[in-house]
Amino acid sequence: MSGLREAKKQETRRAIMQAAMRLFSEKGFEKTSIEELARAAGIGKGTVYGYFPTKSDILHAFCEDELECLRQELTANADQEVPILTQMVRIYMAEFMKITENREFARIFMQQTAFPRDVDLQRHLAHEDNYFALLFPILEKAQERGELRRELELLHITGHFYGLYLLLVSAWFSGRIATEEAEEALTDLFRQALEGLQPQKTLNSITDNGNE
């Protein structure tokens, strides 16, 4: 029966991940060897490579799982009537707080996510598309409400917000933005993006400028 084999594989995969996360957290990513990790998971070293192509892929898979879960949760429970600025800040701040829980994890994950190896492209694109599918309805609603310009493509808007999120994380790594300042910084950034960097040519005080 192929179901049994499949179940066992899943179990092994879980065991590897679990052992990996425990050890990576305890001793750090670099200091944990594959051999050690395999022993902790109760398998041989070579077996690990039947499940993950590289060491950092184990970490990446874990982070992706966690974020996937978080995103589902957030976009499902989103109150779509709230201003788009608030919604975007909430979504990306959740992602930020999650990812920055462990600096080393975050670095490896972000490096691979933002600038993926060619081998990972397929998987990467699939995940991204998946994410877009969650974000698009929210942005579309905002367009309908008149909060976002209708002539802009959803992909471009998503990209704009995502770019600013990348900046936030990058600035956090370089120590320019502390964890406590992150929300304010992201809000400023997103507000800037919405209002525009150039002066409004008109009365812009009628908008929800000061609703923070």
Place this chain on the structure above:
Amino acid sequence: MSGLREAKKQETRRAIMQAAMRLFSEKGFEKTSIEELARAAGIGKGTVYGYFPTKSDILHAFCEDELECLRQELTANADQEVPILTQMVRIYMAEFMKITENREFARIFMQQTAFPRDVDLQRHLAHEDNYFALLFPILEKAQERGELRRELELLHITGHFYGLYLLLVSAWFSGRIATEEAEEALTDLFRQALEGLQPQKTLNSITDNGNE
């Protein structure tokens, strides 16, 4: 005389870089071993580590040098009377074209630049500050001309553009944006940033909307 020793060190450093770049280009970064590289530079393996802490630091130092040079050139020759959109696109596109000349180099460089290891923080910040010092006058002039809102901090504006640049590079890696489309994409992105994602509350046709 300590001048002689110093000169020799510089010469060795140059030799390492030169050999590294030749080999990395020919055979790829991963496929080039430090031993091999050292031989090509006419020195012993261990000596390399007296000049660069890790293998990828050799590559990173090279890229940083090249970009530093490019930036100096560009910001010096900038025509500060041209619209800020054009100027920013020109600067970041030059950076983009340079960095994407070699995909492997680009990946390693961007990964380390956007999400640097703690060990590299000091050097990283110094370089960034240096870059800001080149960008700020340009943005300041644009503020004075009324092209950028005066109440925004220069650092935030820089960050905004830089974030969108990060997005461009990331999208290039994932194959969402081809090299030939990059300039148009970046222009769109920057224009979006200037005009704002939300609808202008007024007549926005008087601006230089269609000057491309």
Place this chain on the structure above:
DNA sequence: CGGAAAAAATGACCACGGTCGATTTTTATG
């Protein structure tokens, strides 16, 4: 110049990530 001290160069060495052919386990089939 002599020789001690500091700096730099070196390659044997180590630990680890990843590979691979041999071996075991599971599945499919008559």
Place this chain on the structure above:
DNA sequence: CATAAAAATCGACCGTGGTCATTTTTTCCG
């Protein structure tokens, strides 16, 4: 159940990045 094919497991093995004790070179100073 027998047996062959397929899948999964394994650890010895390889090449490499990075370290370090030792050696060589340079500097300094009487």
